[in-house]
Amino acid sequence: MSEAELVVVANRLPVDRDPDGGWRTSPGGLVTALDPVMRKTEGAWVGWPGKPDVDVEPFEFEGTHLVPVTLSAEEVELYYEGFSNDTIWPLYHDVISPPRYRREWWNAYMRVNKRFADAAADVAAKGGTVWVQDYQLQLVPRLLRDARPDLTIGYFHHIPFPAYGLFSQLPWRRQVLEGLLGADVIGFQRVADAGNFARAVRRQLRFETKSSGIRVPEQNGTTRIALAKAFPISIDAASYVALAERPDIQARAAEIRESLGNPKRILLGVDRLDYTKGIRHRLKAYGELLQEGRLSVDDVTLVQVASPSRERVEAYVQLRDEIEQTVGRIDGDYDTMGHTAVRYLHQAYPREEMVALFLAADVMLVTALRDGMNLVAKEYVASRVDNRGVLLLSEFAGAADELGSAVRVNPHDIEGLKDAMMRAVEMSAGEQGRRMRALRKRVQEHDVEAWSADFLEALGRAKDGRTGFSLPAEAEAALARIARTGRLLVALDFDGTLAPLEDEPMNARMLPTAREAVDALLDAPDTVVALVSGRSLADLREIAEHTDDSRIFLAGSHGAEFWAPGIGAIEPHEDPADAELRDRLRERAEAATAQMKGVWIEPKTFGFGVHTRRADAATSASADLAVDEIVAAEAPHWRRRTGHNIVEYAFRDEGKDSAVAALRDRTGATAVLFAGDDVTDEDALVSLGAGDLGVHVGGRQTAAKVRVPDIPALAALLARVAELRSVRRE
Structure with a gap:
């Protein structure tokens, strides 16, 4: 296939090599989210195979055309480990670790972005749609637009976008902004991130920015509107529910508790080993609670899963040493023959084991210092089919915007973090149930499929707007x-x-x-x-x-x-008698239609409207008849207007x-x-x-x-x- 109506461009392909040398689907939310869409559209996916100096021809995999982009070992070092993960990652995460700015990294970043853009331009159908993913490819949208102005282009930013005071430190700030503004729709995890981006555009480029879009001048003298908006990503909630309901996984959860000595409470942290995740802060708070006697190792155990990450980057090597020394000190001070203070696991686990851990844990600790979303919080919530457990959630994670029933914390406030941990440990079953039901409703209603559908719908509107x-x-x-x-x-x-x-x-x-x-x-x-x-x-x-x-x-x-x-x-001029009649009739209309699904009453200055856009034909007819009778009985002189699935009643005749x-x-x-x-x-x-x-x-x-x-x-x-x-x- 040489032309695809939908092309996804990501740093990695959605597949990994299996032990037999073939290909298998990669784990991860993005692949899960886009797989149904890619199959339906016979789309293409442009990405790096994951190994340096591997030259693979394009191939078909389960209904998707995969277009590998080859990277040399030097490019992996400079573009990926260097600029992407030692410049952009720390800068965009509030400079928790200092970013480094090296021109050779930037030059490699430009070269590699151009290669990805060229591959996408070659495979996209005329008038097609391209969806670029994440911070490794921020220049691709503009490169694509210059090469293929017929395309509709989306970009989704999975990590935070920093405040202007931080972003302005980047020597190549204008080039990055111009690269992103090549897209028709630029998606972010949080409203605050979209706001930070818009402010950077105003300050650096002096473009007009509104909630309806950013006016982007083009070289041909025209202007184009780019929409910058929050589209919070989610998870495949149904798959976690299905796993959590499996008897073997529930049995494994019981086995985990027993292996830990059946403590009264298990605290759990699940993170990549990254300085943004706040692992050191939660260990410090937990150690002080043990020291102060507010927690006892006989009653409480902390399980910390820290999957390996960027092990060739010096900051991560130092972080691992520091965390392992801290765990060693806590365990040395507080372990008993029967109980362990901290069970530290520096390895990754399959999803089945993670769901068992979620079911075993009474408190989930998400103490990120800065996080685009943090899907672990949503995975824990989706897995708690028993409506028990407590989510302790950093206010600096994107998930905090959606999961309002979590126990929110500022992880920099160690005393506040300690108090929140105690509140979570001591929370009654009734309060746990109330909070968890609300959390699970949110996660199940706004799953990863809804996220991809929302973004693609916005791209579709952008495409229609350019027709x-x-x-x-x-x-x-x-x-x-x-x-x-x-x-x-x-x-x-x-x-x-x-x-x-x-x-x-x-x-x-x-x-x-x-x-x-x-x-x-x-x-x-x-x-x-x-x-x-x-x-x-x-x-x-x-x-x-x-x-x-x-x-x-x-x-x-x-x-x-x-x-x-x-x-x-x-x-x-408004007669008080008219206003009184308006309010009375509107209240009667609301009461008459309260049980009619899809019908609602819109208050208006001089009357009200009966909306039936979401109602079926029979319900719509019943609502119109009921309200007609109410108005005819007391206000036969009112003007009645019909529109698109609405009937309006007004006491003025304009x-x-x-x-x-x-x-x-x-x-x-x-x-x-x-x-x-x-x-x-x-x-x-x-x-x-x-x-x-x-x-x-x-x-x-x-x-x-x-x-x-x-x-x-x-x-x-x-x-x-x-x-x-x-x-x-x-």
């Missing part, structure tokens, strides 16, 4: 005519017109290409932009990310509320036609371009005059003169209007 659209000749002529008007008002619906419809309406945001087109219109001469929506003014401002210094006019509640630049909100008329008067527009997608937009479309232009988004029957199929096509049309308006003044 070109050709207008018919008559539509081009209509645009040319309206572009020549003296002062143009571009009035736009929001939901379904600029932003995709969402099951959770407050999650709606403009597509990046739509945002870019609106910005271009704002910069065009004698051109005014307004958003006209059935949303309340407050909600419209939130979803449109509308700031107090915005140049965009707003008409909310179908034109009953307005916001104007330089003036702010223009509040309409419509988008009156909103457009008011905006036309206020702005002094000589012509109006109005675009919308829903039934409620037809009021405005019908009201347009001979010199105006109506645009419909979608396929329903409409009074609009011009149709476009979707939001990206409308964005292309609006960008064309902005271009024509700008050209006429040059």
